[in-house]
Amino acid sequence: EIVMTQSPATLSVSPGERATLSCRASQSVSTDLAWYQQKPGQAPRLLIYDASTRATGIPARFSGSGSGTEFTLTISSLQSEDLAIYYCQQYKHWPPITFGPGTKVDIK
Amino acid sequence: QVQLVQSGAEVEKPGASVRVSCKVSGYRLRELFMHWVRRAPGKGLEWMGGFDPEEGKNVYARKFQGRVTMTSDTSTNTAYMDLSSLTSEDTAVYFCASLPVRFIQGLVYYSGMDVWGQGTTVTVSS
Numbered sequence: 001e002i003v004m005t006q007s008p009a010t011l012s013v014s015p016g017e018r019a020t021l022s023c024r025a026s027q028s029v030s031t032d033l034a035w036y037q038q039k040p041g042q043a044p045r046l047l048i049y050d051a052s053t054r055a056t057g058i059p060a061r062f063s064g065s066g067s068g069t070e071f072t073l074t075i076s077s078l079q080s081e082d083l084a085i086y087y088c089q090q091y092k093h094w095p096p097i098t099f100g101p102g103t104k105v106d107i108k
Numbered sequence: 109q110v111q112l113v114q115s116g117a118e119v120e121k122p123g124a125s126v127r128v129s130c131k132v133s134g135y136r137l138r139e140l141f142m143h144w145v146r147r148a149p150g151k152g153l154e155w156m157g158g159f160d161p162e163e164g165k166n167v168y169a170r171k172f173q174g175r176v177t178m179t180s181d182t183s184t185n186t187a188y189m190d191l192s193s194l195t196s197e198d199t200a201v202y203f204c205a206s207l208p209v210r211f212i213q214g215l216v217y218y219s220g221m222d223v224w225g226q227g228t229t230v231t232v233s234s
Contacts, residue, residue: 048221
């Protein structure tokens with residue numbers, strides 16, 4: 001089973017600043033990695049798939065990069081509505097599909 | 109566009125079973141590859157299982173094998189997730205989600221779970 005880890009656990013960022021979230025896989029997943037945003041009381045929303053492709057309707061301030069075992073989600077200019085938990089997920093080697101533990105983004 | 113609408117909240121006693129439904133609109137269920145994910149209070153997202161097109165069947169996470177069954181009724185365009193032998197550890201919000209699949213030159217490509225149901229809260233309490 002591929003274990004996903006994320007850092008930091010919590011990130012406090014001022015509106016307009018850049019937020020950088022990290023995700024690491026226990027073995028290579030190539031670029032078979034997605035990022036999701038989950039706001040309180042809502043279902044997760046797909047932001048990025050294939051490590052760097054924005055899903056339909058996702059604002060350009062969200063970008064993904066990386067391959068192999070190291071990945072990054074960047075929010076270029078944080079907006080107040082970006083308060084959420086962000087999860088990475090690998091779908092290279094499954095079952096099982098595995099998620100990271102999440103990074104909570106707070107607005108400073 | 110595709111919409112997934114789940115059944116309402118459930119309260120069950122320990123040892124009981126629960127069924128959560130996920131009705132598909134805007135698409136044919138047989139053309140979707142449905143998965144189930146849950147989130148327990150204070151915890152992260154956990155994949156429970158879903159349809160594996162390479163195996164041609166549903167596959168389940170090891171921790172749920174023997175307790176979970178995922179089925180679908182194409183006549184009503186509805187997917188179901190049954191979970192048995194419930195304990196308090198199964199208290200969670202359960203989501204259905206579709207995982208698109210592309211078949212290119214004999215290879216299978218995935219692209220993240222793009223459509224999600226709204227979630228169904230299952231509470232297990234005596």
